[in-house]
Amino acid sequence: MTNIAPSLARQALRIGARRYPSTSFARFSPTVTSTVGGHIRTYVSETKPSNATVNVDTTIQADKSAFLAQSGKRPQDATMPTTGMSADAMMSPAAGILKQATIMDEGTRPIYLDMQATTPMDPRVVDAMLPFMTGLYGNPHSRTHAYGWETDQAIEQARAHIADLIGADPKEIIFTSGATESNNMSIKGVARFFKRGGKKNHIITSQTEHKCVLDSCRHLQDEGFQVTYLPVQNNGLVDMAQLEAAIRPETAIVSIMTVNNEIGVIQPMEEIGQLCRSKKVYFHTDGAQAVGKIPIDVNKMNVDLMSISGHKIYGPMGIGACYVRRRPRVRLDPIISGGGQERGLRSGTLSPPLAVGMGEAARICKEEMQYDHTRISRLSNRLLEGLLAMEHTTLNGDRERHYPGCVNVSFAYVEGESLLMALKDIALSSGSACTSASLEPSYVLRALGSSDESAHSSIRFGIGRFTTEEEIDYVLKAVRERVSFLRELSPLWELVQEGIDLNTIEWSQH
Numbered sequence: 001m002t003n004i005a006p007s008l009a010r011q012a013l014r015i016g017a018r019r020y021p022s023t024s025f026a027r028f029s030p031t032v033t034s035t036v037g038g039h040i041r042t043y044v045s046e047t048k049p050s051n052a053t054v055n056v057d058t059t060i061q062a063d064k065s066a067f068l069a070q071s072g073k074r075p076q077d078a079t080m081p082t083t084g085m086s087a088d089a090m091m092s093p094a095a096g097i098l099k100q101a102t103i104m105d106e107g108t109r110p111i112y113l114d115m116q117a118t119t120p121m122d123p124r125v126v127d128a129m130l131p132f133m134t135g136l137y138g139n140p141h142s143r144t145h146a147y148g149w150e151t152d153q154a155i156e157q158a159r160a161h162i163a164d165l166i167g168a169d170p171k172e173i174i175f176t177s178g179a180t181e182s183n184n185m186s187i188k189g190v191a192r193f194f195k196r197g198g199k200k201n202h203i204i205t206s207q208t209e210h211k212c213v214l215d216s217c218r219h220l221q222d223e224g225f226q227v228t229y230l231p232v233q234n235n236g237l238v239d240m241a242q243l244e245a246a247i248r249p250e251t252a253i254v255s256i257m258t259v260n261n262e263i264g265v266i267q268p269m270e271e272i273g274q275l276c277r278s279k280k281v282y283f284h285t286d287g288a289q290a291v292g293k294i295p296i297d298v299n300k301m302n303v304d305l306m307s308i309s310g311h312k313i314y315g316p317m318g319i320g321a322c323y324v325r326r327r328p329r330v331r332l333d334p335i336i337s338g339g340g341q342e343r344g345l346r347s348g349t350l351s352p353p354l355a356v357g358m359g360e361a362a363r364i365c366k367e368e369m370q371y372d373h374t375r376i377s378r379l380s381n382r383l384l385e386g387l388l389a390m391e392h393t394t395l396n397g398d399r400e401r402h403y404p405g406c407v408n409v410s411f412a413y414v415e416g417e418s419l420l421m422a423l424k425d426i427a428l429s430s431g432s433a434c435t436s437a438s439l440e441p442s443y444v445l446r447a448l449g450s451s452d453e454s455a456h457s458s459i460r461f462g463i464g465r466f467t468t469e470e471e472i473d474y475v476l477k478a479v480r481e482r483v484s485f486l487r488e489l490s491p492l493w494e495l496v497q498e499g500i501d502l503n504t505i506e507w508s509q510h
């Protein structure tokens, strides 16, 4: 923090893509700038909560249509609670609930605080990608001419940056389409390899994993595998004694995520790695929310396979990587077959712009991790202290073993979805993200032992590289005002204010 150079670079970044000093945007200005705008604009549709009772889906659809129709003509600032207003009224200049978006002056949109869903691309990443979308278009697998050689060389450099970020050898990095594919590839690949040998048919994972890990395991159950879904403790962490007890002679792989995407807790990686190694079981970790944010060393952690995502580290969407250990060698069946690219583990032509973008994103993360982490911690503490100073609010997940960029808080006596609706000037996600298909509250919070009520009243705040102190202060003020507003409407809150213990009330059934 004593070095002011990074902060100057950041200032430059924040001024906007068109004025970022070393950028080549200027050369491509008219089309490329709008491409960047288009990309950034996509994260408006990332907020997809739903709720049967208040019909959030319908409201959000209406908001989305209105937003897209008015794109570029949105009003400035406001502080009024918005519950009960129609979508049209909310978008009207008089209501003025949308605030100036602060990243790269691409119009007025909500403040972006949904960094676990995706991170905005760093302009330096876009810069590195551009030549590979124009002049450098060779197929990196073409061996017979310069077009192939130059894109191949760039991809290998990108691979080295990613390897460097996690302490791996570049040969151990396999490019994929994202963490979802890497998770599928690791878990299904290892399981199927062992099944062929007929020896091991058991998998261990935890109840708080990302859906793509849980669903890969479910598919393997259909193929005859046995799966243990380990419970977690109230703080969201895996209990090491329980994990050890779950390991059997037939266990092929343990898959436990590094940082949880809903609550930000960091699992005890070194302990899990050590245990797995001593039991000769492969250790896979979903590192989508961890890599680039906290220091990772696959050797220190004894990780055998690790999933990484490009768009969670300020790189492009549609690319990821899978770390696959070479010594001792990890054996797995590929899930995508074909031309044998990526050491035969993932066939298909690689995308040079995407790979280069992810490589540059990894390079920047490594170089600026300490700076980013210090800054994000400061903003996170400011937010958390402010939120916890309100009555009846609690942090979900362990406070110490925690990535500060993910703050998940329960606001008792407020419905999470109603609060999201009241905070339309902030792009957030509800910790209780039920889908329209299932009305269950968050399975992650339920696994922590939260009550349905508490899970339903949770909001996740995602802080990232481009979040500012002013944004945090705005969010704090907005949350304070609107939580009070919603609580005033709640009959339960009224009872609590009268000093009545809600647990003593006998509710009539109907």
Ligand SMILES: Cc1ncc(COP(=O)(O)O)c(C=O)c1O
Pocket: 116, 117, 177, 178, 179, 180, 181, 210, 212, 257, 259, 260, 261, 286, 288, 289, 308, 309, 310, 311, 319, 320
């Ligand atoms: C923990 C975790 N794993 C996997 C994924 C999926 O990543 P991708 O979008 O790269 O497929 C995500 C992103 O939503 C995530 O947060």
Ligand code: FES
Pocket: 050, 051, 052, 053, 416, 417, 432, 433, 434, 435, 439, 440, 441, 442, 455, 456
């Ligand atoms: S209604 Fe599903 S989480 Fe709130």
